[in-house]
Amino acid sequence: MSSAVTTPGKSVGKSNYTIPVGPLHVALEEPMYFRIDVSGETVNAVEINAGHVHRGIEYLATKRSLNQNIVLTERICSLCSNSHPEAFAMAAETIAGLTVPERGQYLRVIAGEVKRLASNLFNVAILTHLVGYESMFMHIMQVRETAQDIKEGVFGNRMDLGAMCIGGVRYDLDEETIGILTAGLDKIEPEVAEIVKTFKTNGSILRRTKEIGVLAKEDAIACGVVGPVARGSGVDYDVRREAPYHVYDRMPLEVRTFDDGDVWSRAMIRLHEAQNAIAIIRSCLKELPGGAVNLGTKLDIPPGHAVAKAEAPRGELIYYLKTNDTEQPERLKWRVPTFMNWDALGLMLRNAKVADIAIIVNSIDPCISCTER
Amino acid sequence: MNFLRLFARNLREGPYTEAFPFAPAPTAKRFRGKIEFDAETCEGCRLCERVCPAGAIKMERTAEGMTFDCWHDTCVFCGNCEFHCPTKSIHQTADWHLAHRQEDKYRMVEHGLIPFQVxxxxxxxxxxxxxxxxxxxxxxxxxxxxxxxxxxxxxxxxxxxxxxxxxxx
Structure with a gap:
């Protein structure tokens, strides 16, 4: 695949190469293929080739009933596994004109924020691993492990919470699980504060992430990036604030932006959102009203179509659902945050060093499973 | 981050990993594991079969009655069956011990029978x-x-x- 080409006009010893990165590569967690043209150590152009984990889930969804699709959509991706059924259920509820009971809405926020906390810590941990700061990686993964314990204790599974159902949530909190939740948060909160401090001061992290993979604000808008990638480039957009769903309008939501648009800014946004998630969960627990958590299992979703969107840990997730007279949806389509974000990789990687490719790719927190479904 | 302090803490508290299989691994009470079926309370509505996204549940009329089979090797442990079951005859236990030998792969089944009666x-x-x-x-x-x-x-x-x-x- 790689071929050495000497370009006329370039200085001696600096030759142009095309190097393949992926789909199976030590520094990439997801199967993605990059064809990178380099000149010496510097990236000239990037070509992204996708399709390695296409599983035909959109088609599969039209062969499953709406109740089965709650589970299927949860398994599209592991790290946003709560946001998919959430947005899917919201679309179904819009079609049927259902209102989720208030307690159910609070519980949906709690499930979503627990996932965001764990997902963001995971990405930041991988960043430290790619930087080469292995002890920090182990430490952040251990902090995240506490979030995993919360998920196992409260929801019964480490990744797929199984929290959502059409018309509300499937789980409820009692004294014991609230205890697990608060004890876990009490443990994570000071640790995340320490991690933030390290990210602000540690030389190895700063040197490898500051002014690396810069995405200017104009480029961010042009690419239509979403989530922490957008906010790291100064685009002040968060679905939870722009189009509040559930009870986010009552939450202490704090949308922070950075203007630098580098890898470090995106990591800091994720860490801040992890901290904010803790504050949101705490506020949910304080205000948690009583009552039903869902509308029961016998719901009728009439023919119709609707769009729903939610803020997944990686950014704006949009679902389109079209139902007909049958139990199965006629069409289910979703646009995932990574689809918007990976386009910006071409700009971020321009003039980057070969050694920074993995760090920059990781900084958009790519989820190829969602994107290629 | 003061890594020396962290180091001292980790040294004092020991490894975070569980000693499993040499010691029992703590399991959450709500853990969604193996399926358990209670034929006594089942209404035979077959809703579980319909909502199972993996097609792991099969209910069939045989000469003895209606059989219930949940194939644990197909099951994704989502708990949809338990959620939709009107009588809660299906429930997920906290048992996650599902490792088995290749030759036992067709035996990882939760079986139940609703017999015929006069x-x-x-x-x-x-x-x-x-x-x-x-x-x-x-x-x-x-x-x-x-x-x-x-x-x-x-x-x-x-x-x-x-x-x-x-x-x-």
Whole structure:
């Protein structure tokens, strides 16, 4: 695949190469293929080739009933596994004109924020691993492990919470699980504060992430990036604030932006959102009203179509659902945050060093499973 | 981050990993593991079979009655069956011990049988399912429940209708 080409006009010893990165590569967690043209150590152009984990889930969804699709959509991706059924259920509820009971809405926020906390810590941990700061990686993964314990204790599974159902949530909190939740948060909160401090001061992290993979604000808008990638480039957009769903309008939501648009800014946004998630969960627990958590299992979703969107840990997730007279949806389509974000990789990687490719790719927190479904 | 302090803490507290399989691994009470089926309380509505996204649940009419099979090697442990089951005859246990040898892969099945019975009123054959008592008003008493359970579908309908007119009067 790689071929050495000497370009006329370039200085001696600096030759142009095309190097393949992926789909199976030590520094990439997801199967993605990059064809990178380099000149010496510097990236000239990037070509992204996708399709390695296409599983035909959109088609599969039209062969499953709406109740089965709650589970299927949860398994599209592991790290946003709560946001998919959430947005899917919201679309179904819009079609049927259902209102989720208030307690159910609070519980949906709690499930979503627990996932965001764990997902963001995971990405930041991988960043430290790619930087080469292995002890920090182990430490952040251990902090995240506490979030995993919360998920196992409260929801019964480490990744797929199984929290959502059409018309509300499937789980409820009692004294014991609230205890697990608060004890876990009490443990994570000071640790995340320490991690933030390290990210602000540690030389190895700063040197490898500051002014690396810069995405200017104009480029961010042009690419239509979403989530922490957008906010790291100064685009002040968060679905939870722009189009509040559930009870986010009552939450202490704090949308922070950075203007630098580098890898470090995106990591800091994720860490801040992890901290904010803790504050949101705490506020949910304080205000948690009583009552039903869902509308029961016998719901009728009439023919119709609707769009729903939610803020997944990686950014704006949009679902389109079209139902007909049958139990199965006629069409289910979703646009995932990574689809918007990976386009910006071409700009971020321009003039980057070969050694920074993995760090920059990781900084958009790519989820190829969602994107290629 | 003060790594020396962290180092001292980790040294004091020891490894975070569990000693499993040499010691039991702590399992959350709510852990969603192996499926358990209770044929006694099952109404035989087959809703679990319909909502199972993986097609792991099969209910079939055989010569003995209605069989229930949940294939644990196909199951994704989502808990949809438990959520939709009107009588909670299916539930997920906290048991996650599912490692098995290749030759046992077709034996990782939760099996149940709702047998045929002879109706105590008319003597015809019917499934010994639990009566669909969810909509009964007033709710069935324990004796009534056992009585209805011993009937065939036809006699059950007759009994419930008679009960309804009596309750109205």
């Amino acid at each position: 109706c105590t009123e008319c003597g015809s054959k019917g499934l010994a399912t639990a009566p669909a008592a969810g909509s009964a008003n007033p709710p069935l008493t324990a004796e009534e429940f056992q009585h209805v359970k011993s009937l065939c579908p036809k006699c059950r309908g007759k009994f419930m209708r008679a009960r309804k007119t009596k309750a109205k009067a």
